[in-house]
Amino acid sequence: MTIFEQFVILWVVIDPIGTIPVFVAVTAGQAPEALRRTAFQAAGVAALVLGFFLVFGQFLIDALGISLPAFQIAGGLILFAFAFTMIFGQPMNGSGATSGGPERGDGMPAIFPLAVPSIASPGAMLAIVLLTDNNRFSVPEQAVTAAVMLAVLGCALVLMLLAGPILRVIRASGAAIVSRVMGMVLAAVAVDNVIEAVRVLILEG
Known part of the structure; x- marks a missing residue:
């Protein structure tokens, strides 16, 4: 798979x-400094969450005894359900939060709903695990995936910094399209x- x-x-x-x-919805009314802080916090937390799945996702699958094809099929179905909601539901970003006004987190919108599950969505976690499968990709290839x-x-x-x-x-x-x-x-x-x-x-059978 190319970069x-x-x-x-x-x-x-x-x-x-x-x-x-x-x-924009969860930061309405915040001062410019708070907006920037929220954006950096959200990106940082999302990076930590996805980084965890990048490093330990495969070990978690192996520990549970789940075969990669089974995980891929289940993940594909979940991704398709997510995509179906994006296409036919209201404009959203992985959390069920719509562009009409997602609920705020309890004073921590950078963590919820921005970092998780908006940016580090279930689909993103799954994609990271699939793209860093130890049986298919070498460590250097996984490092490239981390960089991407x-x-x-x-x-x-x-x-986010340019959201307004x-x-x-x-x-x-336009966001809905x-x-x-x-x-x-x-x-x-x-x-x-x-597929x-x-x-x-x-082939294995």
Whole structure:
């Protein structure tokens, strides 16, 4: 898998653009300094969560005795359900929080709902595990995936810092269109995961 392909997958599941409406909603009324602090905290916590799955995700799967094809199929179905909601539901970003006004966290919007589950969404956690499978990817390849993940999170951070001006330009309707296009791409990724897992099961059988 190329770096570009990894970037596209992680961009879709992390969805930096879809984070903008959530960020604007949960930080309404904050001072500029607080906005910047919230953005950096959200990106940092999301990086720690996804980093945990990058390092320990495969060990967790092995400890539970789950085969990778089974995990891929289950993950593909979950990703497809997530994509289905993005396409036909209200504009959202992995948490069930809509662009119309996600609920605030109890004084810690940087952690909930921004970092988890908006940025470090279930789909992003799953994608990280699949992209760093020890049976398919070497340590250097996994390091590249980590770098790509950090690059996407960096984009999410920049977009959060620019959330106000961007949302004024694209408006809620533009954010909804972007969310649905991302949902279509994610649906294709989910189907591809299932097909690949079934192919592996057939070859192993």
